[in-house]
Amino acid sequence: VRVSVYGAGQAGSAVAEILRSRGVDVAGPFGRDEREAALGSGADVVLVATTSFLAEIAADLRTAIEAGSNVLTTAEEAAYPWTVDLDLADELDALARDRGVTVLGAGLNPGFAFDALVLTVLGATARPRSLRVERVVDLSGFGPTVLHRIGVGHTLDAFADGVASGAITGHIGFPQSMRIVADRFGRTIERIDREIEPTVARREHVARALTVATGETAGFEQRYTAIVGGEPWFRARFVGHVDPAAVGLTTRDEVHVDDDPPIHMTIAPGLSSQSASAAVLANSIGRLVAAPAGWLTVADLPPAVPV
Numbered sequence: 523v524r525v526s527v528y529g530a531g532q533a534g535s536a537v538a539e540i541l542r543s544r545g546v547d548v549a550g551p552f553g554r555d556e557r558e559a560a561l562g563s564g565a566d567v568v569l570v571a572t573t574s575f576l577a578e579i580a581a582d583l584r585t586a587i588e589a590g591s592n593v594l595t596t597a598e599e600a601a602y603p604w605t606v607d608l609d610l611a612d613e614l615d616a617l618a619r620d621r622g623v624t625v626l627g628a629g630l631n632p633g634f635a636f637d638a639l640v641l642t643v644l645g646a647t648a649r650p651r652s653l654r655v656e657r658v659v660d661l662s663g664f665g666p667t668v669l670h671r672i673g674v675g676h677t678l679d680a681f682a683d684g685v686a687s688g689a690i691t692g693h694i695g696f697p698q699s700m701r702i703v704a705d706r707f708g709r710t711i712e713r714i715d716r717e718i719e720p721t722v723a724r725r726e727h728v729a730r731a732l733t734v735a736t737g738e739t740a741g742f743e744q745r746y747t748a749i750v751g752g753e754p755w756f757r758a759r760f761v762g763h764v765d766p767a768a769v770g771l772t773t774r775d776e777v778h779v780d781d782d783p784p785i786h787m788t789i790a791p792g793l794s795s796q797s798a799s800a801a802v803l804a805n806s807i808g809r810l811v812a813a814p815a816g817w818l819t820v821a822d823l824p825p826a827v828p829v
């Protein structure tokens with residue numbers, strides 16, 4: 523299998539390193555100035571690890587699909603693109619089917635923690651009534667661009683302004699994960715309520731990519747609730763901090779299912795945003811190459827496995 527990696531940041535570099543260590547033929551990671559080499563080579567799989575947004579990767583996906591490559595992308599919106607831009611998602615899905623290739627948005631979150639893992643747990647339930655999935659995450663390993671965009675290192679006023687304007691997004695991908703699970707379950711989500719609250723630093727916190735001063739945002743809490751049949755059906759909570767241990771937080775991933783009996787699964791310490799994301803992506807190459815053509819979600823595919 524030949525893999526080409528577009529995006530020479532953390533995710534692209536880490537996936538390339540894992541695949542090379544397994545003897546996979548990897549080209550890249552390529553930066554912006556080597557776009558053609560990255561996307562147009564006709565490699566079996568092109569990994570697009572650049573941004574979070576469908577609109578910003580659409581042209582790159584089109585180029586790679588037209589060159590005959592399967593496309594794997596870290597863009598959170600691509601995990602379930604139809605609610606972001608139905609026409610664009612349908613157009614790229616049709617193009618992929620026409621060229622006989624597969625497109626998949628994957629990673630840890632979305633792509634695993636709030637969707638694939640949840641579906642696996644639901645497989646051991648008989649009549650699940652509702653779900654609650656929570657993560658407490660160490661944000662210190664993210665790069666500066668991602669940290670600023672998700673809401674770290676801002677004054678409270680700048681945080682509020684950024685959320686209002688859309689420049690600060692918090693972690694992206696919860697609606698995508700919820701719709702992946704709902705689709706697989708044959709449920710229709712009526713609406714998704716969302717909240718985000720900043721966590722203010724009471725002392726300086728030094729992360730790899732930036733230092734958070736006292737009074738600035740050191741993290742945030744996000745809560746998403748998907749409503750089905752007029753009732754909360756899937757609650758997602760994400761608590762992120764650049765220095766969780768210093769403020770008494772322990773990283774963890776939890777899935778609660780309201781069934782008889784209830785299920786409560788905990789992964790502790792929690793999955794690493796960097797290494798676990800890179801692993802899910804590297805472990806997705808085989809299932810992507812073997813998959814039918816079109817734009818798929820992780821619910822359409824077997825689990826990612828480290829081969």
Ligand SMILES: NC(=O)c1ccc[n+]([C@@H]2O[C@H](COP(=O)([O-])OP(=O)(O)OC[C@H]3O[C@@H](n4cnc5c(N)ncnc54)[C@H](OP(=O)(O)O)[C@@H]3O)[C@@H](O)[C@H]2O)c1
Nearest residue numbers: 529530531532533571572573574596629630631632665799
């Ligand atoms: N689903 C998941 O679980 C998951 C996992 C990992 C990452 N992600 C997402 O994937 C993206 C990449 O993550 P990362 O950690 O690798 O970020 P990163 O370290 O900031 O690297 C991003 C790289 O992509 C380049 N880039 C940004 N926008 C681009 C564009 N429009 N066209 C071409 N190149 C572009 C950047 O170059 P410049 O420096 O020149 O801007 C940088 O080299 C982020 O949006 C992140 O949120 C999702």
